[in-house]
Amino acid sequence: MTAPITNDPAEAADVIRRGGLAAFATETVYGLGANALDAAAVSRIFEAKQRPEFDPLIVHVARPEAVDELAVEASQAARALMARFWPGPLTLVLRKRSIVPDIVTAGLETVGIRIPDHAQARELIRLAGCPVAAPSANLFGLVSPTQAAHVADQLGDRVDMILDGGPCRVGVESTVVDLSGAVPILRRPGGTTLEAIESAIGPVQTATTILQGAAAPAPGMLDRHYSTRTPLRLWRPEDPVPMGRIGLLTWCAPAGDTRFAKVVDLSPEGDLACAAAALFGAMRSLDAAGLDVILATRFPETGLGRAINDRLRRAAARG
Ligand code: TXA
Numbered sequence: 001m002t003a004p005i006t007n008d009p010a011e012a013a014d015v016i017r018r019g020g021l022a023a024f025a026t027e028t029v030y031g032l033g034a035n036a037l038d039a040a041a042v043s044r045i046f047e048a049k050q051r052p053e054f055d056p057l058i059v060h061v062a063r064p065e066a067v068d069e070l071a072v073e074a075s076q077a078a079r080a081l082m083a084r085f086w087p088g089p090l091t092l093v094l095r096k097r098s099i100v101p102d103i104v105t106a107g108l109e110t111v112g113i114r115i116p117d118h119a120q121a122r123e124l125i126r127l128a129g130c131p132v133a134a135p136s137a138n139l140f141g142l143v144s145p146t147q148a149a150h151v152a153d154q155l156g157d158r159v160d161m162i163l164d165g166g167p168c169r170v171g172v173e174s175t176v177v178d179l180s181g182a183v184p185i186l187r188r189p190g191g192t193t194l195e196a197i198e199s200a201i202g203p204v205q206t207a208t209t210i211l212q213g214a215a216a217p218a219p220g221m222l223d224r225h226y227s228t229r230t231p232l233r234l235w236r237p238e239d240p241v242p243m244g245r246i247g248l249l250t251w252c253a254p255a256g257d258t259r260f261a262k263v264v265d266l267s268p269e270g271d272l273a274c275a276a277a278a279l280f281g282a283m284r285s286l287d288a289a290g291l292d293v294i295l296a297t298r299f300p301e302t303g304l305g306r307a308i309n310d311r312l313r314r315a316a317a318r319g
């Protein structure tokens with residue numbers, strides 16, 4: 001049976017209050033929500049997504065004061081980031097309080113928290129009366145949903161309700177910054193740029209600098225992720241084009257390249273925000289076009305280009 005789709009946050013809040021699963025729109029991607037303080041409800045998220053339990057969930061709240069119930073005293077840097085970027089596509093990893101069930105954080109001593117910049121999502125959280133744990137509303141490892149129909153396609157028979165909040169404005173997931181240790185660490189590039197974060201709190205370590213220090217990679221940051229069913233490969237314009245029905249995912253592309261059966265130009269004007277907003281929808285439409293291979297060009301490694309490149313690199317990772 002396919003889940004009902006509603007526009008009414010009160011209906012979806014009822015589902016969450018009763019321990020069910022409601023998918024909902026945020027400004028980044030659709031989330032698959034449950035009461036974050038109810039371990040049984042949260043375990044249904046992992047089941048529905050077929051997500052391994054070592055991958056921690058983000059907890060969504062509607063007001064900054066709710067953070068104090070979930071995390072121990074946020075640092076000055078955390079306060080600065082909340083004031084500057086919330087509501088918005090930024091998740092802060094803080095040391096958790098015991099009220100947060102272990103299943104939410106995959107047993108970690110920290111919890112990721114954010115306030116979404118989507119009025120309907122905040123209304124849902126307010127009406128549910130609890131923090132809402134939500135990963136992206138896709139099957140584990142596949143492309144994240146940016147429209148209610150994407151959720152219905154992949155998880156329609158695994159959720160209790162879908163709250164339709166329209167297409168997602170940002171289109172890539174939140175940036176995850178870990179503030180639980182001595183220095184801030186970028187765990188995942190996303191909708192808030194590293195440049196903006198560093199302008200607010202100074203230098204942030206990135207995964208590359210951490211890996212050089214041989215620390216463990218961030219939990220849940222599996223290399224293979226965001227997979228299309230059609231193989232996707234990173235490609236440079238000077239590389240050869242393979243034989244077969246080939247798709248191209250690019251930006252600012254010259255029109256009419258006959259080597260490709262289908263070309264999706266994420267932003268003819270070269271605007272990274274437009275490109276990010278269109279990325280996952282484009283990956284889905286190329287995946288549905290009966291192609292042998294999807295080639296994807298890299299974006300500049302600045303601003304939102306970092307998040308786009310991260311998703312493309314993971315989509316291209318095999319095995
Ligand atoms: O934009 C978003 O963040 C979307 C919407 C729905 O809010 N959510 C989302 O959730 O992308 P998900 O589960 O697909 O990705 C959450 C990622 C985890 O894979 C992990 O990398 C990181 O956030 N994360 C969560 N809690 C963490 C923690 N305690 N420590 C380190 N990383 C954490």
Ligand code: MG
Pocket residue numbers: 135136144
């Ligand atoms: Mg995800």
